[in-house]
Amino acid sequence: MRFSGFKVVKEALTGHRGWKPLWRDPEPQGHYDIVIVGGGGHGLATAYHLAATFGQARIAVLEKGWLGGGNIGRNTTIIRSNYMLPDNEPFYEFSMKLWESMEQDLNFNAMVSQRGILNLCHTDAQRDAFRRRGNAMLLAGADAELLDQDGVRAMAPFLNFDNARFPIKGGLLQRRAGTARHDGVAWGYARAADQRGVDIIQNCEVTGFRIENGAVKGVETSRGFIGAGKVGVAVAGSSGRVMQMAGMRLPIESHVLQAFVSEGLKPVIPGVITFGAGHFYVSQSDKGGLVFGGDIDGYNSYAQRGNLPVVEDVAEGGMALMPMLGRARLLRMWGGVMDMSMDGSPIIDRTDIDGLFFNGGWCYGGFKATPASGYCFAHLLATGRPHETAAAYRLDRFARGHVIDEKGVGAQPNLH
Amino acid sequence: MLIPHPLLGPRDAQEFTYLGDAALMQRPDPQAGEAAFADYVFQRDNPAGVHRELWYHEYGDRSWLVVTRDTTTHEILGAKLARNVKMGLPE
Incomplete structure (x- = not known):
């Protein structure tokens, strides 16, 4: 089944009886060449690229729950490539370029909307840092613009420019950044992978790895043993729990991050606006809800809910930035579990166990990375070599002293 | 979250800052080598369930506590002065 405008019209005229499920619901086979653990965005994108790009x-x-039920359905849907370090920015820009073509590639409307992201600055020093970051972005082929106060005012006149503590002096704008429909991304990759013969097995929890003589032979699951030539784990949020079953400790702590949605409002926020100094960012969904959030709660957690002090902190940040926010009513709030790595950057690498590969440590930035994470993980699984944009995301970079620390705060995950 | 401070009674977790796994108190011997220190600095058990962790009473009496907490429910099961834990003293 191929989606098109013609198909929509045809179905509208024939009572919508021709729509079919987007993917099959197959029984697991006894053995696969490659098993991906985790049916979230990254796992599904990996399976898609393994089949479509690497043949x-x-x-x-294998997914323990249902597709799109983990962090792919819990994030705040922002896509961007505004990093600075040379080990990060080419990867995220590669991801941004994949976002720009993914809907055509997948024949699926993921509502990718390049409405821009604006990072606000409040001091000369911060503006200099943004200028440096913008230049690093340009060097990696991304787009970046430094706005002065008038430029920001033209885009977002409703902001509180004269805040006594954080007056807005300007901002770094990436126009190609934006948002995408998060669960639509999972569905699009699932459908495209399924069409290329990938078995997507839901309600199938991995309960252990079968490892013989230092090589992985398959996975034990709630639906029996499944043999595998290679196993790729992409379960960010649960990485600690899953890799523990393979006897591995990781340079990762699990933390909870909260997000919030207001009632639906008429269009008011032009793109994504981040107020880093005040621990607040906001965008507006196509449905009209203001989608916003702030910092992680800051303590180890596997609970998919946070605590009230952070709710207060986010609300304070929001009111300081755009006082009109106080008129909106909060519709819902939720929490998701983050793999907070020791340098704030992800890991896509083989492990010491032959045939076992690991993808995780995405901190609170995994969604934007979904297409490139899938592409690069598939590249590693298929060819045995890391993709050039992900070559630095190694597990042993910490021991080698080659950390990728955008914020420069050291091995303190709750500060990244 | 309320942290049961052994000297001050129940205190709001907002008065504290969080460092991480209480295993950070077991610093390797200075001669233990790079591998031992890389493991100490970067690797974590990160359990889903009961976790012993270091909290600093920054807006209080500035003591370090070892708090035992369930990471799946946020339930706090106990708190001791880190100094006493380190020295093997009761409480």
């Missing part, structure tokens, strides 16, 4: 076959994705 692999006999692939399964």
